[in-house]
Amino acid sequence: MLDKVAFSGVRFAYGDQPILQNFDLRVAKGEFISLIGPSGIGKSTLFQLIAGLLQPEQGSITLNGARSENRLGMVGYMPQRDALLPWRTVVENAALPLEIKGVAKKEAQDRVRSELPRYGLHEWADAYPAELSGGMRQRVSFLRALLSDTDIMLLDEPFSSLDGITRMELQEWLMEMWQETGSTMLMITHDIDEAILLADRVIVLNGKPIEKPVELAVNVERPRTTAHRNRAEFLALREQIWELLRQNASKSPAGREA
Amino acid sequence: MAGWNRGVWFGISIALFVIVWEAVCRLLHVPPFILPPPSTVVLSLWDLRKTLLGLHLWVTLKEVILGLSASIVFGILLAFAMNMSRVVERLVYPYIVISQTIPIIALSPVFILWFGYDLSGKIAITILFTFFPIVVNTYDGLRSTDKEMLQLLKTMGANRWQIFTKLQLPSSLPHFFSGLKVAATYSVAGATIGEWLGSSEGLGYFGRRASGNFQAPALFASVLLLSILGMLLFWLVGRMEKYFTPHQRTSRKTSKEK
Structure with missing residues (x-):
């Protein structure tokens, strides 16, 4: 099967601080991948590499099978x-990627307007971000990412700034969107439950540099709801991930301090 | 409602100020050539309306408008150039910083020396006063672009021009307008000083001559007109700011309501 995103033997460092070493990752079309790991380990760097903001020092990154x-x-x-x-x-924000791709302003905004009802945002089309709640803002941000006209989505802690109730709402909403669009999604998160609930595979990142990420398949049936959190297989997986993170925390000096 | 209240309070404050001033002059028998009561100032303004409003106000207004406009055009151009070229920035920016620390007023006679006693001398001094606040603020505004937004636009594939027009320019507008507000009030001071240094018309010239002849009511009349001119310009810039940055209005509104 064609890989949507693939890292092979990637090395990357900020100055003399290594982040990735001989790093491999393969993401299949339509997969949902959660990336979890301690703060400051370089998860966002990984996204910046995929997005093309950074280039690997060694190895290659391929998107849609093409380097x-x-x-x-x-x-x-x-x-x-x-x-x-x-x-x-809201409309102007979501239309931004289309504008940048050269779509006429009017056409881009019409397309956004036709999408807004699905996001529960049609009444807020002409509101400014400052007038929106945190959950609404994240939905606009998601729509904007989706309108980049690609089926690879990078979500960097999308719900970390939201309150618990809104977060659960949006997690279920995101699962629906994923199923509807068939996009390949990679999500960084600090929340173990969130990582498991949404993903086909959870990738636990550890070490400095990140070398051998641990991959765990989530064998929980879909469609899922937040209620799946209480299933035995879910809880077992959560324990397993926590154990991995704890081991790492005790290995690194930063973890001992904390 | 809040705006209406504030307007009313301002009116009351002005009325009180004028009443106290008038009362002090009359009750303490202050000699009118030291401090004329407001009624005398207004009478004098009425008597001199032909020369003050018909000639001197127009001369000063012309200097202010031309000087300020030139500063806006060249200030923005220089800020853009510094933003686009590192070489220009490195070469020019130190002078911009130094200009903030030297007394510009001391440089004014130099400009009269160079540009002469006619209109161009006054315009040059007005530019001297208003140029730097505009350059500094516009440039800082262009520099203060949010890094995350910049990365986001890059991941959308935006080119330099798109980043400039869709991100840097709009995000620098509030900075530009705060610089323009300072420059608007400075412009009246610049034109006045230009007229002091050598002129045969304008409100600054008129006020200085009235002061020399101990015509306090006429002097105060010219000061009153200059003050109103400054306030009008400030108000005008404020209106422009509201027009060009509508989102700031709404964000203020909602943050107040919360």
Whole structure:
């Protein structure tokens, strides 16, 4: 099967601080992958490499099976903070990637307007980001990433700034969107439950540099709801991931301090 | 409602100020050539309306508008050039910083020396006063672009021009307008000083001559007109800011309601 995203033997360092070493990762079309690991380990760097903001020092990164130096504009990126432009309305924000691709403003905005009802945002089409709640802002940010016209989505801690109730709502909503669009999704998260609930595979990142990530398949049937959190297989997996993270924390000096 | 209240309070404050001023002059028998009561100032303004409003105000207004416009055009161009070229930035920026620390007023006679006693001298001094606040603020605004938003636009495949027009320019607007507000008030001061240094018309010239002849009411009349001119310019810039950055209005509104 064709890999949507593949790292092979990737090495990357910030100056003399190694982040990735001989790193491999393969993501199949339509897969949902969760990436979990301690703070500051370089998860966002991984996304910046995929998106083409950074280039590997060694090894290769392929998107859609083709190796390409210029990966900018090939993935939809949903940054950690929503990063909505405050001077643009909901419609104008979501239409941004289309505008950048050269679609006429009117046409781009019409397309966004036709999408808004699915996101429960049709009444907020002409509102500015400051008028929206955190959950609504994340949905606009997601729509914007989706409209990059690609089926690879990078979600960098998409729900970390939301309250618990909104977060659960959006997790279920995201599962629906994933099923509907058939996109390949990679999500960074700090929340073990979230990582398991959404993903086909959870990848636990550890070490400095990250070398041998541990991959765990989530064998919980779909469609899932937040209620699946209480299943035995779910709980077992959660224990397993926590164990991996704890081992790593005790190995690194930063973890001992904490 | 809040705006209406504030307007009313401002009116009351002005009225009180004028009443106290008038009362002090009359009750303490302050000599009118030291401090004329407001009624005398207004009468004098009425008597001199032909020369003050018909000639001197227009001369000063012309200097202010031309000087400020030139500063806006060249200030923005220089800020853009510094933003686009590192060489220009490295070569020019130190002078911009130094200019903030030297007394610009001391340089004014030099400009009269160079540009002469006619209109161009006054415009040059007005530019001297207003140029730097505009350059500094516009450039800082262009530099202050949010890094996450910048990365996001890059992942969408935006080119430099798109990043400039869709991100840097709009995000620098609030900075530009705060610089323009400072420049608008400075512009009146610049034109006035230009007229002091050598002129045969304009409100600054008129005020200085009235001061020399101990015509306090006429002097105060010219000061009143200059103050109103400054306030009008400031208000005008404020209106422009509201027009060009509508999102700031809404964000203020919602944050107040919360």
